[in-house]
Amino acid sequence: MFRRQPETAATLSILVDGKPIPARAGESVAAALLAAGLSAFRRSPVSGVPRGPYCLMGACYDCLVTIDGQPGRQACQVPVASGMRIETKP
Amino acid sequence: MSETAELAVVGAGPAGLAAAALAAGFGLDVALIDEQPGPGGQIYRGIETSPHAPGTVLGEDYWYGARPVRAFRRSRVRYLPSTAAWSLDRERELGLLHAGQARTLAAKRVILATGAIERPIPIPGWSLPGVMTAGGAQILLKTAGMVPHSGTVLAGSGPLLWLLAWQIGRAGGKLDAILDTTPKSNWRRAWPHLPAFAVSPYALKGLRLRLAVGRRFRVVSGVVALAAEGQERIEAVRWQGADGSEGRLAVDTLLLHQGVVPETNLAMAAGVPHRWEETRLCFEPVLDAYGDTEVPGIAIAGDGGGILGAWAAEETGRLAAVAAIRALRPDAAEALRPVEARARRALAHVERGRAFLDALFRPAERFRIPEGETLACRCEEIAAGRVIEAASMATGPNQLKAYLRCGMGPCQGRMCGLTVTELMAKARGVSPAAVGHYRIRPPVKPLTVAELAGLPPDPVGEGAVNRD
């Protein structure tokens, strides 16, 4: 499990599947979800098994979530913004 | 009408920053494109926004990055952050995407400084949630101040593995174990390069780091097999030592690493020829002494041209810029001479010791070439066994892709390309060079249909599509 260091407290909040979770300006959506203890973000479109972020640098495409209504976005490449709505399929 | 630049540089890591700043200093109209919101690339990621106090946690090599970033900030480079380059053709037209808006940019010269990605580590269970790369964990540390604090194992091989462990330790994080997969036999091959390494800038640092990590965390060396176990996510990591010993730890996070390889997708999409490099076990672009490729006007600098590390990246960035400036400003040839000489000297200095690192950290075949049910292609869920079975019939990786769909998913082969080439080579008893690699096509970065549709129409394109 990952933990934020104390000096890097969250500063804003995003909605993940309807529930608010804290996030820090400058970090990615994937980081915020991982900090909240979520590691499975989606289901594979082939067999339906759960998947989550692997590379965090935009290469693996296993962190895909719906962001503000747009499906298939890379959570690790999109910076969080206050009030952002995220949908996962854990 | 396409936007234009004299020089377009893709990637704002050490190579791209140095290239762009130097070229702008000689009066070139330079555009610097990077999909990240800020400069720094992989090594100096988040350096302008890092939650860590300068000089702490991440170490002096990270904070050194403030210097090239400052130099770049002072230059007259047209900086295009949060902009992905999703296409490049032989005429040096780039397809860009920023904030949902696609556009093109035509340049007289292009320098690709797209850096590296982590080599895939296809072990059983590597697609389970909770299994991540070490580089990924480092990104969380650099940009979000996040550290593992329980239930985490770091496994694999390579300098970056030890760097991350050291950084996690400094940040007050916890690793339950470090499983070192470096094959003991690599020492034999690395040995002859030891004298050069000993006097290289990496030796002392590396040694200190390794000792510090060993004092802080449990290190299991000589690991010859690894597997992630779990149903819906990782629950445990299991390993085997060279002596036959076995271990298992319950974890919720497994961090994997076995070196980095060039990120070649954009260069390959532009038709730049690549060749198999047998010591570093990857495809590298064919480059001349300035990083110029066989495609006129397109050069490659930094780790995208072959892994040499961040210091070398700065120098190869400068050399690529030298060639670009000389081509576009013939009058500058004289002034460039000392610049080039300095860059070559610095490059020679930091290249020392690389051969040792390459030989020592050459990943073992058992961690590169999977078997049976282990996934080779994560996106399309193609097991290694199926690749082997189809390998004898296929003309090569591109036909295999058509047969099995491996490499057809959204990652466009980044996660399976090397594995599939090596699997085919092994199955056929030929070299990976003879097998070749996937043909890469645009878009190499995500783009929606509407975004593509948003490019301005041209008559040729319209005529080729709208017909009765």
Added chain:
Amino acid sequence: MGDCDVAVIGGGLVGGAVAFGLARLGRRVALLDEGDLAYRAARGNFALIWAQSKGLGLPEYGAWTARSAAAWPAFAAALHEVSGIDPGLHQPGGFHLLLGEGEYLRRGELLARLHNQPGMPEGGYRMVGREELAKLLPDIGPDVVGASYGPRDGQCNSLRLFRALHLALGRLGGAYLPAHGVQALRFRGGSFEIEASGRTIGAGQVVLAAGLGNAKLAPLVGLEAPVRPQRGQIVVTRRTARFLDHPTTTIRQTDEGGVMLGDSVEEAGFDNAVTLGPISAIARRAVRIFPRLGALPIARSWAALRVMSPDGFPIYQQSATCPGAFLATCHSGVTLAAAHALHLAPAIAAGRLPPELAVFGAERFHVSAAA
């Protein structure tokens, strides 16, 4: 492996289908193909089985296409049985979607002219207005005014078709030989000698199905194939929930869930690079037809080369000077795969092409040149 009854040169869909058809008849077949990076339309096509618009100027082609479309279910079943791979045939009838009244009128005129030709099979198409269309394809955008409908039209999974053909050949005792680009071909003493990959293969019969490669090979055995490349570009999205139950000429949803958007027609020589002008035009047309496509992420794009004859019709020919040598080429090798396996292959096995294929001989190009 030295000799075979028939050597089929070219492992694309034409060669694959003919080889499968011959092997089913008990012939020992070698299917010779080039390496991984070759001009190979079989790996880059749009996977339509398409009849509604085929045959203007040569109704025999319309009839041959309709015959193949009708034979597809039997062909798919046979192939599935032998190879264990389902080529994914789905033949619910297909649409050509029309944007604006101008397109609708021109399409109607074109198809009327085509289907009024003597010799065209009955019931080949129907024009469909917007209202009726919207019931079948509820996601069409406001610019779509209607469509032409072809009851015989369908689609398959052409990559599985491709693999199934290669696998089936092996199961029937034939051999698919990749990395066997044919360098030389000789007719000697009533049979053929083929040099490929440093070895010589003997064959009683030879079928040239090398796509664009036929142009060079044909003269070696008294045949001709004045074919040229014609580039086509295609865009495919990542998988999405099923929304499209019918194939259309430029948009279809694959059985895996991705949506294919096609396909440009360009004279670009042997350049098979993707270019942004055509693929963005493809995307623009696609979002006008189905606005919901706009939000889908693109998985990739590609360009491949069609194999075009001067008049666009297939060439089937047997050699007058080298008996036993045949040539087959067309630009719709998916559509015609069933006819190639079930009708053309038996004719080749019997040693002569049937009279109804005589119109497809390359001699036709001499006539027009003289005229």
